[in-house]
Amino acid sequence: MSWDIQGLFRLHAKGIARSLTRRGMSDESAADITQDTFERVLARPPEHGVSNHNPKAYLYRVSRNLGINQQRRDALLRTVDLDSDEAREQADPSPSPEHIVYSRQCLLQTYRALEQLPERTRRAFEMHRLGERTIAEVGEELGISTTRAWTLIHQAYRHLLSATEEE
Structure with missing residues (x-):
C-alpha cells in the first residue's frame, strides 16, 4: 500500500489543524503538529498487513496522539509571556560590574x-x-x-x- 502524502495533505491538513484548535491548541501549535503528523506518516507509514486502512482516520489518530503529547509537555513547562511584568523583573537590563570595568578599559x-x-x-x-x-x-x-x-x-x-x- 502506497499513500499519496501530497494529496492527503491537500485534503486533510486544514481539517486536522481545525480539530487540534478545537482541542484548545493555538493556531501556531496546531499548524506545527499538523506538519509533524505528515512527517511522522512519511517516516513510519502504517504496516502493510493492515486489512482495514483508512488514511483519514490514521492521520487524525496520529495528530491526536501528537497533540496529547504536546499538551503533556506544555503542562510540565512553565512559560512566561515576554510582555508581562514578571518577565521584565527577571531580566536585568543593566550590565554587570565586570562588564562595565572591561568596557571602560577598552575605551581607554x-x-x-x-x-x-x-x-x-x-x-x-x-x-x-x-x-x-x-x-x-x-x-x-x-x-x-x-x-x-x-x-x-x-x-x-x-x-x-x-x-x-x-x-
Missing part, C-alpha cells in the same frame, strides 16, 4: 591608540567613524582625494586594532 585603550595617530589620520578617522561622514566628504573637507582619505581611515583602523590587541 582606544583613546590612547587614537592619540598615537598623526593628526590628519586621526581627524579623518573621527570624521568618518564618529562624524558619520562619507569617505568622499572626509576627503573634500581635508582637501585630499577620496582614495587618500580611504587610505588614512584604513590606516587608523589597522592601528586601533593592533594597539587594542597588544594591551
